Amino acid sequence: MTEFKRVFVDTAPIIYYLENSALYMDLIKKFFTKCLEENIQIVTSAITIEEYLVLPYSTGQMELVDNFKRFLEYTNIEVVDIDSTVAEQGAEIRGKYKNFKAMDALQIASAIVSGCDMFFTNDKQLRQEKELPCITMDDLIYVVV
Numbered sequence: 001m002t003e004f005k006r007v008f009v010d011t012a013p014i015i016y017y018l019e020n021s022a023l024y025m026d027l028i029k030k031f032f033t034k035c036l037e038e039n040i041q042i043v044t045s046a047i048t049i050e051e052y053l054v055l056p057y058s059t060g061q062m063e064l065v066d067n068f069k070r071f072l073e074y075t076n077i078e079v080v081d082i083d084s085t086v087a088e089q090g091a092e093i094r095g096k097y098k099n100f101k102a103m104d105a106l107q108i109a110s111a112i113v114s115g116c117d118m119f120f121t122n123d124k125q126l127r128q129e130k131e132l133p134c135i136t137m138d139d140l141i142y143v144v145v
Helices: 011-018 025-037 046-059 062-074 084-096 102-113 124-128 137-144
Strands: 006-009 041-045 078-080 118-120
Touching (some): 011 062, 025 041, 041 102, 046 102, 078 102
C-alpha cells in the first residue's frame, strides 16, 4: 500500500492538516513529510481550493487564505483543473457508483486523469471506486510507519 509516486489528496486531509486536527495531526504531518522526503508528487484539484476557501472567505479570515496558498506552494502541490476530460470521467464514475456526489466523482476523476496511483481521502464510501487504490485517515498508520 505504501508504493505510490503520485497521490491525490482530497479536501478533508488538507483541512485536518491546516486546522491542526488533534485526532489526525501526527499522522497527517508524517504523511506530508514522507511525500516531501521521498519526492512523491501531491496532487489535488481546483475543487479542493474552492471547498477549502469557503470558510475563510465567509468569515473574513484572510490569514487562512494566505496560509492555504503558502501550504500549496511549500508542498509543491499540483492542482488539476476541471476540464471536459475530467468532467466526462466524473460522469462515468457517477454512472457506476450511484451514491457518489458530483464533487467526489470529479475529485476521483481528477486523480485518474492526472495519472495518480493513490487517492487519499477520509470518505470511506469512495473506496467503492476500484480503478484507483484509496486510503483514508485510518489507513495512514500503514502508509507512514
